[in-house]
Amino acid sequence: MILHVSKSPSSNEVGYISFPADAGKVRYAMIGLEEFGGWAPAYIIGGDGAAKVPAGYIERDALFSETGVQKLNQLAGLVDAMDLDTQKVFAGALRAESINGLDDVLRVASSLGQYEFIEGVPTDKELGLWLVEHDSTWADFPVEMRPYLNHAEIGAMYSANNCGAYTSEGYVRRREAAPAHRAAKRPTFALTLASPTGSVRLNLPTGSDELGQAKRALQLDDLGSAIIRDVEIGYPWAHLLPMDSVTFEDIATLGECVWGMIGEDRETYGAVLEAVGPRDFHSAVLLAEDIDDYELVTGNEREYAITALRYAGAGDEILELLEGFTDFDALGRAEMERDGVQETSFGHVRRLSAPWPEQEPEIGQTMC
Numbered sequence: 001m002i003l004h005v006s007k008s009p010s011s012n013e014v015g016y017i018s019f020p021a022d023a024g025k026v027r028y029a030m031i032g033l034e035e036f037g038g039w040a041p042a043y044i045i046g047g048d049g050a051a052k053v054p055a056g057y058i059e060r061d062a063l064f065s066e067t068g069v070q071k072l073n074q075l076a077g078l079v080d081a082m083d084l085d086t087q088k089v090f091a092g093a094l095r096a097e098s099i100n101g102l103d104d105v106l107r108v109a110s111s112l113g114q115y116e117f118i119e120g121v122p123t124d125k126e127l128g129l130w131l132v133e134h135d136s137t138w139a140d141f142p143v144e145m146r147p148y149l150n151h152a153e154i155g156a157m158y159s160a161n162n163c164g165a166y167t168s169e170g171y172v173r174r175r176e177a178a179p180a181h182r183a184a185k186r187p188t189f190a191l192t193l194a195s196p197t198g199s200v201r202l203n204l205p206t207g208s209d210e211l212g213q214a215k216r217a218l219q220l221d222d223l224g225s226a227i228i229r230d231v232e233i234g235y236p237w238a239h240l241l242p243m244d245s246v247t248f249e250d251i252a253t254l255g256e257c258v259w260g261m262i263g264e265d266r267e268t269y270g271a272v273l274e275a276v277g278p279r280d281f282h283s284a285v286l287l288a289e290d291i292d293d294y295e296l297v298t299g300n301e302r303e304y305a306i307t308a309l310r311y312a313g314a315g316d317e318i319l320e321l322l323e324g325f326t327d328f329d330a331l332g333r334a335e336m337e338r339d340g341v342q343e344t345s346f347g348h349v350r351r352l353s354a355p356w357p358e359q360e361p362e363i364g365q366t367m368c
Contacts, residue, residue, distance in 0.1 A: 001018070001019045001047065001048075001050070001051045001072075001075065001076035001079045001080055002016055002017065002018045002019075002047055002048040002049075002051055003016075003017050003019070003044050003046075003047045003051055003055060003058070003072075004016060004044065004045050004046040004047055004048075004055070005017055005029075005030065005033060005042050005043065005044055005045065005063070006033075006042055006043070006045050007033070007034070007040045007041065007042050007043075009045050013033065013036060013037070014045070015029055015030070015032075015033045015042070016048075017029055017030075017063070019069075019072050019073055019075070019076035020073040020076050020077070020198055021069060021072070021073065022069075023065070023066045023068075023069035023070070026063055026064075026069050026072075027063070027064050030042060030063050030064060041060065042060070043060050044056075044058050044060070044063075050079045050080070050082045050087045050090075051079055053079070053087055053090050053091045053094065054075065054079065054090070054094065054105045054109070057094060057099050057101070057102075057104070057105050058072070058101075058102055058105065059101050059102065062101075062102045068102065071102050071103070071106055072102070073198060073199070074106060074192075074198065074199050074200065074201065075102070075105065075106055075109060076198065077197065077198030077199060077200055077217035077218065078106075078109045078110060078200060078213065078217055079109065080217065081213050081216035081217040082213070085117065086112060086209075086213070088117050088167060088169060088170065088172070089112050089115050089116070089117045089172055090108070090109060090112060091167055091172075092115070092117065092164075092165050092166075092167045092170070092171070092172020093108045093112060093115045093165075093172055094108055095165035095166075095167070095172070096115075096163050096164050096165035096172055096173070096174070097163070106201060107203075110190075110200060110201045110202060110203060110210070111203045111206075111210065112209065112210060112213070113175075113206055113207035113208075113209045113210040114174055114175055114203075114207075115172055115173065115174055115175065116172070116173060116175050117170055117171075117172050118130060118170050118171045118172075118173070119169060119170040120169070120170055121166075121170050121171040122166050122167065122168060122169065122170060122171070123152075123155070123166065124151075124152045124153075124154075124155035124156040124159060125151050125152040125155060126155070126171075127154075127155030127158060127159060127166075127171050128149070128150070128151030128152055128153070128154035128155035128156075128158070129151045129155075130155075130171075131154055131155065131158055132146050132149060132151065132154065159171075162174070187233075187234030187235050188203075188232045188233065188234035189203065189204045189232070189233055189234065189235075189255050189258060189259070190202060190203045190204060190231075190232045191204065191228060191230065191231045191232065191248075191251055192228075192229040192230040192231075192232075193214065193218060193223060193226035193227065193228060193229065193248070194218070194226060194227045194228075194229045195218040195219060195220055195225075195226050195227065197217070197218055197219045198217060198218065199218075199229060200213075200214045200217050200218060202214060204251065204252060204254075204255025204256070204259070205252065205255045205256040205259050206252075206255075211223065223248050224247065224248045224249060226248065228246055228247075228248065228251070231243065231246065231251060235258070235266060235270070236270060236346075237266075237269065237270030237273050237274070237346070240270065240273040240274055240277075240284075241273065241278075241281060241284050242278060242279065242280050242281055242283075242284065243281065244280060244281070245280050245281055245282070246281045247281075247282075250281050250282050250285045251281075253285050253288075253289070254281075254284070254285045254288055257285070257288035257289055257291070258288065261288075261291060264296055265291050267296060267346050267347065268291060268294050268295060268296050268346075268349060269287070269288055269291055269294075270344070270345075270346040271294075271296060271342070271344040271346035271347055271348075271349035272287050272291070272294050272349060273287065274342075274344040274345060274346060275342035275344050275349055275356070276356065293351055293352050293353055294349055294350070294351050294352065295349065295350060295352065296346075296347045296348065296349050297341060297347075297348050297349065297350055298348065299343065299347065299348040300332070301328070301329045301330075301331075301332030301333050301336065302328040302329055302332055303332070304332040304335055304336055304341075305326075305328040305329070305331040305332035305335060306328065308331070308332075308335045309322075336348075336350075340354060340355065340356055342356070
């Protein structure tokens, strides 16, 4: 990745900085360029090939810091692996998203599998025509009536309500985009892989296109041979994961499991991690794969007893009859102990099949 740096877009004095690069050499080149002919600040004005795409989004300060250059080196690994079609997606994705510096550029570059490029759709009218022909929303609309639709208005409305952007050659949109409502943003689940040729950051789970791009950037046939430089997990139970002996296969599998969890499954997983205390990361992955075998339950002993009685077939009449003659609290404690209920900071949890996996000492607390 080669970036063009100059004091002015019209200046003949242009510096060409190639990445990956050493932070000290980049800083030295910038200082020399800015001091030549009288000091003035220099900015990134363009780049060679695919580097043209992100050039306008990279702030000047990134060229003067160790961290900034490291991120540019990471971006170089991604950009240099992009073919022409990927560059089109990258350009549109940057326009579609709210980009506020190098971190956002990296985030988009490492998650291009979340976007798709619709070729030949550079305006609202073309987008409207494409949607009527291909989008499931219009599947049942009579074919003979479609020529009378206001396609420009359809395209404009879709574009306004979805994360997408036009380029000179087409339209780029998020694959998961929905017209009126989207799922809440999920916490971070990502890892940074490194090889002698550079590093890449992958948001998990990821698609085959992104995996292929990462392999090309790292020049590896198998990402399992890459060095895992960093793992970012934004869930409140992340500290309970034993991070020794982490493999790419395990972290990718866990990412898929967590992404697929529904309802309160993620809270349940936190409770299970705390209760079991897995010995290693692979054991934690096995717990995630088996999450349907666990459930969060009430910690109120009386409520637990009543629920247990209802499961046993007791109706309202029997429960009313037992009221005043039964110590529901004591019964609830006994049922909790029999069911192996564990108390954790994420709530009370039980395993639907017995027994619980082997626990580490000092981890988890059995109700009694």
